[in-house]
Amino acid sequence: MTLPPPSREALTALSNCLEEHSPQEILAWAVKIYGERLAMATAFGAEGCVLLDMLAQLGPLAKLPFIFNLETGYQFPETLALRERIQERYGLTVHFVRPKETVEQMEARFGGPIYHTNPDECCRLRKIVPLRKVLKDFDAWVSAIRRDQTPDRAQAGIVEWDSKFGLVKISPLANWTREDVWAYIRTHNVPYNPLHDRGYPSIGCWPCTRPVREGEDERAGRWAGFQKTECGLHSRRTVRSS
Template identity: 60%
Template sequence: MGKPALARQICEGTEPAPRPSLRIYAPSAEMTAAANVVLSEFAPVEQATAEPAFRQLDPTPELLAELADASERLETAQPEEIIAWAHHRFAPHLTMATAFGPEGCVILSMLAKVAPETYVFNLDTGYQFQETLDLRDKIARLYGIEVDMLQPELTVPQYEAFHNGPLYKTNPNQCCFDRKIKVLRAAATKHHAWMSGIRRDQSTDRARAGIVEWDKKFNLVKISPLANWTKKDVWKLILDENIPYNPLHDQGFPSIGCWPCTRAVSEGETDERAGRWSGTAKTECGLHTLEQQDGSGI
């Protein structure tokens, strides 16, 4: 068989015949559309794994019985055990609300050991002491727990302009409701259970708190790891473990809330909440009251 024409020409020293020039035309709109259809039909489709939609818990008889049983079993448990149970039962839908009081700081120190991934938030009314805000940063540096600061829709200037002045002077119940209760209710829709730092020896309302119970006000399971602790228990742990706390406690403030409604207590005042809403019958912001009528107790 003879050599191919091109090879024969090279061997024989002759030049190959010139090739005709190639003209390239842009594809028409019809061709491009047809190609896109083909690609869409045969391109691989990524299958996203959809997470089940979050649903709030319903206080069924079965759930209420479970909570009552757990509360009874945990009555004599240490706070770390209660937190571990709560994390096992409700994570990742477990949260904690803290105002950075001594009890809250103690629980945060325990969370860092037991369940550091727990979502923690603060109801930032816009009226908090600077010392409280500084404590939040100190805890974040020490324990690695970033507390989310949840705020009302209106800033303090907007809120006071809307009410023609500071509402805490004329209607502190409504002020607490707007800047704390409503914010917590919105946050509650994303969780199944929340932990608080209340103690039974703090007030009449709190004296009836269970370790684990259903919170009708916020439609959540409420867990109080320090319910059966005393003030002395809390401060002993703070001093023993060098847990950060608000320096205002060393200046006569046993209980700290918003600066316009909190004062230092006088010598001889034994009620640790005597400095809150001084001069009124109000003793609670409403987060931990069991009953609420016409805004009282908020």
């Protein structure tokens, strides 16, 4: 059954209340309220791995949400291998959501890759359009963003209306820090991407991710050389999504 959209005021009040709760409690609440109408996106970053570990702790309830990864065709082999490790460890399925065109088809259409000439369009076609398509079947989605990652994310509520995709967005780690995330990973022996140990604090597609240097921001290796810090999934500016 599809739930009616909640009012913005109710979501703000709820979000403020949930600020005091742990990510595990927030996740448990989300699964109980939305069940099969809940989707959970993961790019297998450190935060996403933490959320998958927390979800798995919910037992049979963990099978309810639709867990997915936006498989752009440009992910690192290490990221794809991590998906296998996570599925095996937790017994959860992480579905691939793919763009309409393969990498080969898109590159043939544009006469080559566009990730270094028009990364906004590349992200739109390979991430935003497929995300919009998959989220239309759900009432709420879980993201692994933290407020301290980017200026756009600084405004994220624990729970909020996602006007870009037309459903509720839940960010259980919004008020966590990078240190909180890594403390959880170490304590709970959570599988993570080995690229993190090779200088990649933030990992996206391989053409648009480089290791960071000493003292650089954790996302400095994403779209380096471009005025771009977000693929558009979590930014508040409007991006054409069809």
